[in-house]
Amino acid sequence: MIAPFRIQLFLLLAAALCPVQAAELRIGMASDVTSVDPHHQNITANNNIGWHVFDALVNVDENTRLVPGLALSWRAVDPTTWEFRLRKGVKFHDGSDFTADDAVFSLERAARVPNGQFASFVQRIVGREVVDAHTLRLKTATPYAMVPPDLNSVFIVSRRAAANAATEDFNSGRAMVGTGPFRFVRFARGDRVELARNDAYWNKEARPAWDRVTFRIMPNDPARLAALLSGDLDLIEQIPTADLARIRAHGGLRIEQKVSWRTIFFHLDQGRAQPPTIADKAGKPLAANPFRDPRVRLALSKAINRQAIVERVMDGAALPAGNLVSPPVFGHDPDLKAERFDPEGAKKLLAEAGYPAGFAFTLAAPNNRYVNDEQIAQAVAQMLARAGISARIETMPVNVYLSKARGGAFAFAMLGWGSFSGDLALRALVATADAQKGFGAWNWSRYSNPRVDALLERAFSSVDEKKREALAREAMGVAMKDLAVIPLHHQVALWAMRKGLAYTARTDEYTFAHHVRGR
């Protein structure tokens, strides 16, 4: 018995070691990397590369919860001062030591890159004090609880390598010196990004299993899937839901999935007296805006069969939603359930509100932004028709859609939102629009409830996490009960890979090569 066991052990070891020798991982990315400058554009593809080469002071785990990054711990020493204790012994890829000075430099750079999109994460920090090489104090003008989550968005670069570096210097690799799990090798715009393992990565558990990683940029869905099927790629992100069944049935492939942070919902204009496109079925304007009546909003929500959309349109890759943020996310309230499908109840409510014959409006949606967005719009319109409401569908490419929606062209419009905290999502989507405070930048519903605004303000100024989450949940509850928006579903993020791989699927939809393992 002993000898076979040894052989088994040997084989096991051999099997475990062999893939390591030829450890190359090829990943298909679904969107284009516009630059690898970590402080330039705040888009998923760029950040995805950023997370391989750099770290932030505060990282997030696969459930979008904050975990220590280059900072070991942080606390508010007083309501306007945050102290970050930084990790010791961390080295940049060029061998130099990471210190608080690099963090200060990175915060400054994020604020001043031309066309940069990260300034909003550092603009509330008015003072930066280096207490010692591994202690950093940040001051805000008023109590501000969001400093740690904001700093999750600011990658830490090396002052030595990136001083005076422009976006071009990052793209060429000269300034691409970080502390992350991979060293930067090459960026070929529109084609690929190549990385190599950082053997000295500080997080020993997250040290990558791959010597080399290639991210191929393949926005075309069928092409990306074909590359996986033909063995040119090992793993791809964002699978069209229509192909799910086929991939599941395929012997050589497997799927990893997790609920995404992206929630799909409808804004419905309850602010203006006469929003565009709303009329009775003969086309005559209505006496009042029906969306201002909470019974009408509830009727619309009840008329939508979310389970059917999830099963038929999304092929199971979604969860019916009653929240603006998905289950793992900070501020999600599990007690807020998705509205039950109840067409009879919807009709009754409409009659009560004075619309027994229903009314008509245009349902607007993008057709190239969210998973199956156009089909969802069609399904919802049909469901509303059964409740007596006639919704004309108007779909368009997102580059046209967003400008129109922001300009107030729609009364009922689809939007998708990914946020790693409920209060942030509420701030942008349902808080009363106020440019001074940065509230309601995307509040197409023109919903306004002083109670929600007050709860949010309290949340942003409470530096105690638990208290903040309770406030965020309370605000979510008020806004959802009011039907400030009609939530539809939370998307499920999908990855397909060859049989021998496993991936720790993430709610924030990032594809991390260091979280891909052989199995």
Add this chain to the structure above:
Amino acid sequence: MLAYLIRRLMQSVVVLLFMSLLVFAGVYAIGNPIDILVNPQADQAEIERATRALGLDLPLAQQYWIFLRQAVLGDLGRSFAFNVPAIQLILERMPATLELAGAAMAIAIVFGIPLGLWAGLKRESIAGKTIMTGSILGFSLPTFWVGLMLIMVFSVYLGWLPSGGRGPTREVFGIAVSFLSWEGLAHLALPAANLALFKLSLIIRLTRAGTREALVQDYVKFARAKGLSDARVVFVHVLKNILIPIVTVIGLEFGSVIAFAIVTESVFAWPGMGKLLVESINALDRPVIVAYLCVIVMFFVLINLAVDVLYSALDPRVRLGEARAG
């Protein structure tokens, strides 16, 4: 000749002006680039800051004027999305597209002319009919579908060729090319074949029609009557004469191959200019769209010029100075 060249250049400047005006108005009509560019988490202040940084807060006429002033100095603007000069983005991707278009045209010519000749000479044979049927298919099947089918058959089922992307590149005179290695050629084969298909069909039909026409002409009959060999009649008397329209079309089509490589580039993830244009339109990245179209217009102008020059070389009756280009 010189006056002719100068006149052509003046015309192209007018075309460029008009085109850039159209693009400015077009992008403006589609939507505001800032809505796409800005991160959703951004608040109103951030959106305003970004709008100002890109100069999008100015009236359109003023934006256009600023563009013109800089364009005269050779600066076509910085890409909104990539934050690098737009022209640099395009030049960087141009070799890939030229390589693809060149390979496609080579395939179309190398296969198209002999096949067309054959189909013209042996009109009633099975081979001739097969060639013509095939060319109808090549005309009518949509490029993206053929591309996906090529991938399905040659990459997924047979596993002979890679499914997309460009092979390793090597610098030749400062230009990155990929066709010098086997791996590069393997990557090039499918997209080039995909892009060539339409042009191949076109050249087959053109050559066939020309051949049929030439065969019944007196000079061919006379050549035959003189007792010249079939080969000499076909390759010297027929081919040389029908080459003139074919060269014209090949020249003009080369421009369109470059301009319309977009579909093939997206399907095969080929990092060329066409893919860049699609992405830039989606992102409303106006500087890149304008710069791209300027480059394409220049291409068409230069190619047309080259065709005219070549035309006069092939057909001594043509004098460039007299040709009224228009």
